[in-house]
Amino acid sequence: MIAHFVEDEGVPTAGISLVRPHTETIKPPRALWVPFEMGRPMGPPNDTAFQMRVLLALLKLLEAKEGPLLEDFPEDEPEMAGEMTVLACPVNFARDTSESGETDALLASFRREMTAMRPWYDMAVSRRQRTTVGVSGIDLETLVDFIYAFAGDTEPGNPRDDIPLANTLKLAVEDLRSYYIEGITAQPGQEGASSQVLNDWFWDETVAGKVLLAVKKACEASPDKMMSMMGAHFLVPHHVADRQQG
Amino acid sequence: MVRLENMNEAEREMLMRLPCPTFETRPWVSGPPLSQRRIAIITTAGLHLRNDRPFQLDPSDFYRVIPGDVQANDLVMSHISAGFDRTGYQRDWNVVFPLDRLRELAAEGTIGSLADFHYSISSAPRQPAEFETPVREVTRLLMKDNVNAVLLFPV
Numbered sequence: 554m555i556a557h558f559v560e561d562e563g564v565p566t567a568g569i570s571l572v573r574p575h576t577e578t579i580k581p582p583r584a585l586w587v588p589f590e591m592g593r594p595m596g597p598p599n600d601t602a603f604q605m606r607v608l609l610a611l612l613k614l615l616e617a618k619e620g621p622l623l624e625d626f627p628e629d630e631p632e633m634a635g636e637m638t639v640l641a642c643p644v645n646f647a648r649d650t651s652e653s654g655e656t657d658a659l660l661a662s663f664r665r666e667m668t669a670m671r672p673w674y675d676m677a678v679s680r681r682q683r684t685t686v687g688v689s690g691i692d693l694e695t696l697v698d699f700i701y702a703f704a705g706d707t708e709p710g711n712p713r714d715d716i717p718l719a720n721t722l723k724l725a726v727e728d729l730r731s732y733y734i735e736g737i738t739a740q741p742g743q744e745g746a747s748s749q750v751l752n753d754w755f756w757d758e759t760v761a762g763k764v765l766l767a768v769k770k771a772c773e774a775s776p777d778k779m780m781s782m783m784g785a786h787f788l789v790p791h792h793v794a795d796r797q798q799g
Numbered sequence: 800m801v802r803l804e805n806m807n808e809a810e811r812e813m814l815m816r817l818p819c820p821t822f823e824t825r826p827w828v829s830g831p832p833l834s835q836r837r838i839a840i841i842t843t844a845g846l847h848l849r850n851d852r853p854f855q856l857d858p859s860d861f862y863r864v865i866p867g868d869v870q871a872n873d874l875v876m877s878h879i880s881a882g883f884d885r886t887g888y889q890r891d892w893n894v895v896f897p898l899d900r901l902r903e904l905a906a907e908g909t910i911g912s913l914a915d916f917h918y919s920i921s922s923a924p925r926q927p928a929e930f931e932t933p934v935r936e937v938t939r940l941l942m943k944d945n946v947n948a949v950l951l952f953p954v
Contacts, residue, residue, distance in 0.1 A: 554820055554927055555841060555920075555934050559949050561826040562938035568951030574803070578819045581951075582827055588802055592883030594952045598891035601900070608900050612833055612910065615948050620827055681871075685889050687849055688875035716853060724853060724877060727885070734889045748884040790881045792807055 556581035567614040569594040569607075570623065580621045583614035587626040590748060596630050599744065603631065632747075659767075660701050662760045667697050670736040677739035685731045689713075689724035693732065700725050704767040708780075719783040722772070726788050729761055756793045765789055766797055810882070820927040831911075836948040838905075839914035839941050840865075843922035844888070844895040844954045845878025853877035854921035861933035865917040869898065878921050883954045895954055914946045922953060 556566040560582045570576035570586040571594060587607060589596050595604045610626055671693075678684045691699055691712055702709040703722060711718040734751055738744050756762040765788060772784025803811055830836060845854045847863035854863070854877045865874070871892045876885070887894035898917075904910045918937050941949060 554930055555843070556949075556951055557822050557826060558931050558934040559841070559938045559941075559951075560828055561824070562935050562942075563828055564938055564941055564946060564949050565828045565830045566949045566951060569953060571953055572803075572814055574815070575817070575819050578821060580822070580825065582825070590884050592885055592954045593887045593894050594954065595894050595897050595900075598887045598894050601893075604893055604897055604900050605903070608897055608904070609909075611950060612904075612948075615830060615833060615836065618829075621825055681890070683870075683872040683892070685875055685885075688853060688877050716855060720853065720855060723879060727876070730885070731889050734886050738886075738890055744890065746886075748886045751886045752884075787879050787881050791809055791813070795809065 554579055554581070556584070565615055567611050569611060573623075576623055580623075582620050583617060583622045585611045585614060585624050585626055588628075589630050592748075593630070597745075600631070603628070659704075659760065659764065660697075663701060663764050664697055666760045667693070667732075670733060673739045674732055674736035677735040680739060681735075684735060686728045686735065689721060689728045691721075691725050691728065696725060696729060696732075700729060700768060701764060704764060704771050708775075717779055719772070719777065719779040722768075722780075723783055723787055726765060726768075729765070730755065733759060733761055752790075752793070756789075756797075766794070769794065813882070818927050830947045833910050834908060835911045837912045837914060837944070837946050838901060838910055838948045838950060839944065839946040840896060840898065840901070840917040840950050840952060841937070842896050842917070842919045842952045842954075844919065844952065845876050845921035846874050846896060846919045847877065848873055849875050854879070858926075858929045861920055861929075862937060863919045865896075865919055867913055867915045867917065869917075871899075878954065880922075880954075895952055897952070901950075914941065914944050916940070916944060 556568045557579065559566045566581065567583040567585065568581055570584040571589070571591055573586045576584045576586060587594065587596065595607050597603055606628070607626060614622055614624065699709055708718065711721050713721050733755055737751065737754065738746060769784050769789045772780050772788065775781045775784065846865065848865065851863050874892060874896065876888065893899050901910065901913055905913050
């Protein structure tokens with residue numbers, strides 16, 4: 554759809570297609586369908602050679618004489634290493650917090666888990682010279698308490714004045730997930746873990762995942778329309794929420 | 800893995816319900832060989848500079864500008880969807896924004912050059928009609944940048 558207007562305005566386009574039936578309907582000038590999951594138009598992370606093949610196949614479409622053109626990229630994403638490895642955080646996150654003296658056991662576990670992930674997150678940032686954490690603008694020290702507050706009875710104040718609280722929460726949730734995924738994939742042998750392994754770990758094994766499911770539930774019940782919409786659709790992937798209920 | 804047959808039914812149905820326009824015309828513009836192309840990226844991943852305003856559901860606030868000399872750590876993502884994989888992007892920005900690969904191709908001369916500015920929009924949830932005016936506006940900016948090929952990367 555973007556391609557149509559760009560080309561109509563006078564600039565040649567070539568686009569990746571993830572959902573082939575959409576592309577078949579829209580008929581953009583030049584499209585390369587790729588059999589990768591949503592969110593990965595170029596395929597696997599850190600596989601330079603594979604990404605280059607995708608990119609060259611896309612660029613080649615620009616040399617075609619006529620269209621519209623919809624080609625299929627012939628390769629599936631390679632099976633990622635570490636698929637069978639059981640991911641483990643560096644500490645045991647059993648929700649036994651009897652020693653901590655905290656009245657709220659889940660919050661205490663959540664804090665401990667965040668802290669325990671920190672060396673791996675720092676390692677990830679140092680290795681990659683990059684982090685995707687930070688979009689919320691909330692620092693890591695405050696993130697846990699900010700997010701956790703939504704699972705309780707009182708919403709926290711909005712630390713930002715440029716976006717609604719529900720949006721700040723959404724960005725904080727993505728920062729939290731980024732922190733965990735960047736950290737765990739810095740552990741030995743996990744750089745190439747598949748999205749499924751990582752997501753199963755995050756949602757089924759971590760305290761953070763449990764907290765986010767509780768936050769989702771609380772937000773859904775909010776009288777604030779924006780907040781309830783955020784809770785219903787945008788904090789937790791639908792398939793994860795369905796799985797938990799089922 | 801976006802083979803539709805591999806998705807669960809709910810995800811597949813949601814995708815199929817997304818608004819999907821059809822067009823009467825089939826615009827087609829030719830260009831020079833790849834080695835003379837000046838290339839810009841348009842991404843719908845909701846990427847932007849770390850200090851830029853996050854994307855919101857405001858149809859009049861359509862795009863963010865990504866400078867050509869951007870580095871991986873400069874970008875963050877504020878797409879509202881929870882429905883696509885981010886674990887690839889979290890490890891390697893080239894999964895959604897292959898600027899390193901394009902820089903390599905420009906350095907070896909396979910493509911001519913890269914634009915001074917790339918553009919990012921957040922794809923969801925928008926009505927198709929909201930796209931036309933801002934996309935045409937962005938295209939005119941790209942033409943001033945002498946861009947003669949646009950690569951589109953959805954999420």
